[in-house]
Amino acid sequence: xxxxxxxxxxxxxxxxxxxxxxxxxxxxxxxxxxxxxxxxxxxxxxxxxxxxxxxxxxxxxxxxxxxxxxxxxxxxxxxxxxxxxxxxxxxxxxxxxxxxxxxxxxxxxxxxxxxxxxxxxxxxxxxxxxxxxxxxxxxxxxxxxxxxxxxxxxxxxxxxxxxxxxxxxxxxxxxxxxxxxxxxxxxxxxxxxxxxxxxxxxxxxxxxxxxxxxxxxxxxxxxxxxxxxxxxxxxxxxxxxxxxxxxxxxxx
Amino acid sequence: xxxxxxxxxxxxxxxxxxxxxxxxxxxxxxxxxxxxxxxxxxxxxxxxxxxxxxxxxxxxxxxxxxxxxxxxxxxxxxxxxxxxxxxxxxxxxxxxxxxxxxxxx
Numbered sequence: 001x002x003x004x005x006x007x008x009x010x011x012x013x014x015x016x017x018x019x020x021x022x023x024x025x026x027x028x029x030x031x032x033x034x035x036x037x038x039x040x041x042x043x044x045x046x047x048x049x050x051x052x053x054x055x056x057x058x059x060x061x062x063x064x065x066x067x068x069x070x071x072x073x074x075x076x077x078x079x080x081x082x083x084x085x086x087x088x089x090x091x092x093x094x095x096x097x098x099x100x101x102x103x104x105x106x107x108x109x110x111x112x113x114x115x116x117x118x119x120x121x122x123x124x125x126x127x128x129x130x131x132x133x134x135x136x137x138x139x140x141x142x143x144x145x146x147x148x149x150x151x152x153x154x155x156x157x158x159x160x161x162x163x164x165x166x167x168x169x170x171x172x173x174x175x176x177x178x179x180x181x182x183x184x185x186x187x188x189x190x191x192x193x194x195x196x197x198x199x200x201x202x203x204x205x206x207x208x209x210x211x212x213x214x215x216x217x218x219x220x221x222x223x224x225x226x227x228x229x230x231x232x233x234x235x236x237x238x239x240x241x242x243x244x245x246x247x248x249x250x251x252x
Numbered sequence: 253x254x255x256x257x258x259x260x261x262x263x264x265x266x267x268x269x270x271x272x273x274x275x276x277x278x279x280x281x282x283x284x285x286x287x288x289x290x291x292x293x294x295x296x297x298x299x300x301x302x303x304x305x306x307x308x309x310x311x312x313x314x315x316x317x318x319x320x321x322x323x324x325x326x327x328x329x330x331x332x333x334x335x336x337x338x339x340x341x342x343x344x345x346x347x348x349x350x351x352x353x354x355x356x357x
Contacts, residue, residue: 010278047275061272106274106302108284108286108300108301109271243272244272245272
């Protein structure tokens with residue numbers, strides 16, 4: 001593992017909304033300009049803070065879906081009916097509006113091409129990503145980072161979406177990605193169908209003898225099911241890093 | 253568009269990862285401790301704090317050992333104070349890298 005970095009004091013930064021567009025029927029893509037952004041690594045997250053007129057505040061964590069090479073920050077925000085924060089972010093926020101955020105946060109769930117260059121032994125291990133729903137956000141950053149740096153690290157993504165319309169970050173999904181649809185496939189669909197299980201993992205991901213570094217991101221129950229299947233296949237617990245985002249999808 | 257939850261185990265469904273506590277812990281530590289290895293005071297096994305189980309909906313953030321589920325760290329803010337109950341027996345923290353390598357880009 002590469003040495004950790006000294007953290008800057010995490011202060012609240014003011015982000016200006018450049019764009020807020022529909023990414024899928026249930027998810028919006030927020031594009032933010034953040035003056036003073038110190039840079040990030042693919043996989044890190046930010047905390048977004050909303051403050052009401054009466055001073056009440058609510059905070060939520062979101063993974064950065066854009067790579068370090070991209071100056072704007074992209075968030076993929078799933079709209080949760082009855083949610084305290086996400087309906088505001090998806091429905092109310094307009095270009096030129098401002099939100100507060102702090103970050104980048106977390107050095108555990110990250111992949112960096114530069115770290116693989118520094119640590120040749122680690123860099124030889126392939127990287128396996130497994131996403132459920134909007135859990136693909138940090139992996140969109142990793143795939144884009146991988147492509148833009150021309151990294152030689154072997155990388156694959158197995159991505160579970162509910163329907164074809166709900167596939168996110170299509171612009172960065174390439175031949176390294178296998179998509180499985182859990183609620184029916186359209187005519188002519190060439191990907192997988194159904195929930196990710198041990199059999200699909202065996203067919204579509206790096207096997208244990210290649211000693212992959214595995215990242216799993218999705219709702220808590222999804223992450224639990226995938227990680228337990230991975231252990232059944234013979235992957236070691238220390239090779240699996242998990243980012244669960246809770247049953248509601250709105251981690252606090 | 254989360255996956256539909258399976259048979260509801262409410263404790264499991266509330267579980268997050270130590271990684272999600274990184275923001276709060278950054279208020280306190282000069283380095284990112286989610287990549288620090290922590291030895292459990294109860295079972296003695298070590299794992300990274302980011303891989304611990306996090307329960308964020310309790311009055312405090314509660315980090316539990318992923319092996320034996322015993323409490324390793326509690327963190328709360330109260331009336332302008334930070335309360336830290338650190339029970340981990342030993343934290344092994346990667347030494348900071350030079351500042352010019354802080355961004356892996």
